[in-house]
Amino acid sequence: MTVSAxxxxxxEVGGLPILVNTKDAAFRDQLAAHYAGFISRSQPPRxxxxxxxxxxxxxxxxxxxxxxxxxxxxxxxxxxIAECDPQAGRATIRQSAGTHSFDSALRIMxxxxxxxxxxxxxxxxxxxxxxxxxxxxxxxxxGKTTLTRMAPADATILTDEVSYVRFRSGxxxxxxxxxxxxxxxxxANCAAPVKTLFFLEQGPENHxxxxxxxxxxxxxxxxxxxxxxxxxxxxxxxRTANEFLELVPARRLTFRPEPHVWSxxx
Amino acid sequence: xxxxxxxxxxxxxxxxxxNEMMVMxxxxxxxxxxxxLATVIWNAADGCTDLSEIVCQKxxxxxxxxxxxxxxDANRFVEELSQHGILVASGQPKNAxxxxxxxx
Numbered sequence: 001m002t003v004s005a006x007x008x009x010x011x012e013v014g015g016l017p018i019l020v021n022t023k024d025a026a027f028r029d030q031l032a033a034h035y036a037g038f039i040s041r042s043q044p045p046r047x048x049x050x051x052x053x054x055x056x057x058x059x060x061x062x063x064x065x066x067x068x069x070x071x072x073x074x075x076x077x078x079x080x081i082a083e084c085d086p087q088a089g090r091a092t093i094r095q096s097a098g099t100h101s102f103d104s105a106l107r108i109m110x111x112x113x114x115x116x117x118x119x120x121x122x123x124x125x126x127x128x129x130x131x132x133x134x135x136x137x138x139x140x141x142x143g144k145t146t147l148t149r150m151a152p153a154d155a156t157i158l159t160d161e162v163s164y165v166r167f168r169s170g171x172x173x174x175x176x177x178x179x180x181x182x183x184x185x186x187x188a189n190c191a192a193p194v195k196t197l198f199f200l201e202q203g204p205e206n207h208x209x210x211x212x213x214x215x216x217x218x219x220x221x222x223x224x225x226x227x228x229x230x231x232x233x234x235x236x237x238x239r240t241a242n243e244f245l246e247l248v249p250a251r252r253l254t255f256r257p258e259p260h261v262w263s264x265x266x
Numbered sequence: 267x268x269x270x271x272x273x274x275x276x277x278x279x280x281x282x283x284x285n286e287m288m289v290m291x292x293x294x295x296x297x298x299x300x301x302x303l304a305t306v307i308w309n310a311a312d313g314c315t316d317l318s319e320i321v322c323q324k325x326x327x328x329x330x331x332x333x334x335x336x337x338x339d340a341n342r343f344v345e346e347l348s349q350h351g352i353l354v355a356s357g358q359p360k361n362a363x364x365x366x367x368x369x370x
Contacts, residue, residue: 217281217288221290229294238281
């Protein structure tokens with residue numbers, strides 16, 4: 001008779017509880033450390049996620065491929081294969097050991113789940129100040145982590161890399177995430193209504209300026225994280241991006257790397 | 267010159283912001299911002315009107331541009347967007363194609 005133990009851990013980002021099942025106690029402990037602040041006992045979980053650890057990469061060199069077909073999601077990359085049935089609330093990941101592959105698959109699951117619920121993940125830092133969330137979007141090198149490092153004590157950092165935007169009760173909220181960038185620190189696990197979306201660029205002086213709606217939409221779509229070539233979800237995402245910009249003012253934030261820039265963010 | 271009838275693709279999402287049309291292919295997520303002139307062509311792309319007629323009636327008088335310049339630009343615009351399925355160009359009007367299909 002073979003006896004095998006199962007270990008569970010709940011991870012909840014953006015109010016989406018996922019119960020992870022693994023046969024590897026060490027991996028469970030790695031997840032507990034990596035997602036500190038986002039460990040959850042919420043019941044029932046939205047997804048039961050079974051993780052199978054492999055000793056070698058599955059598809060060496062393979063580019064990421066995401067398919068949403070017949071209501072099921074399939075994600076393939078060199079280091080993992082993930083399958084998800086959102087209706088049944090069940091998902092599986094076969095992956096290389098470690099949290100890197102798991103974290104990538106988790107982000108993609110969230111992009112797919114959010115796309116059908118009027119939200120999105122955005123390549124952006126975000127923070128709460130005076131009860132309102134501010135989002136700072138930009139490509140790598142635009143200054144997301146730099147701005148985050150200079151945040152005043154009264155600002156609550158939600159993330160320095162991947163912002164979580166969801167639509168609830170008629171408003172867009174930003175939620176904290178464990179999806180960290182150079183800061184290598186999980187964001188605070190809380191949420192607030194979004195007050196302003198800033199598109200970042202570094203410059204000789206601090207300045208917050210208006211941005212044309214067309215430009216705002218172009219920049220927003222460019223920075224939304226989405227991988228599935230699924231016409232229905234892409235169409236939904238386009239609609240969501242437009243609705244977001246109708247409700248949330250977008251501005252360009254030019255700044256020099258010194259803390260005074262936060263006087264423009266409140 | 268052969269007539270060119272243009273129609274908006276079906277796998278697209280679009281939104282008018284100001285005088286400019288934002289168009290995205292939902293197949294490959296390619297995003298286009300159509301300027302005011304291109305937006306006029308987009309709005310007139312009913313599959314039944316020849317592109318040269320659109321240029322003559324809606325572009326030249328409104329934008330103070332000569333026909334040859336405008337039709338050259340319009341053809342280039344149609345060719346580029348057709349490559350992404352944003353526009354569909356045909357040598358026959360939409361109704362004529364439907365008639366052929368029915369009679370066949």
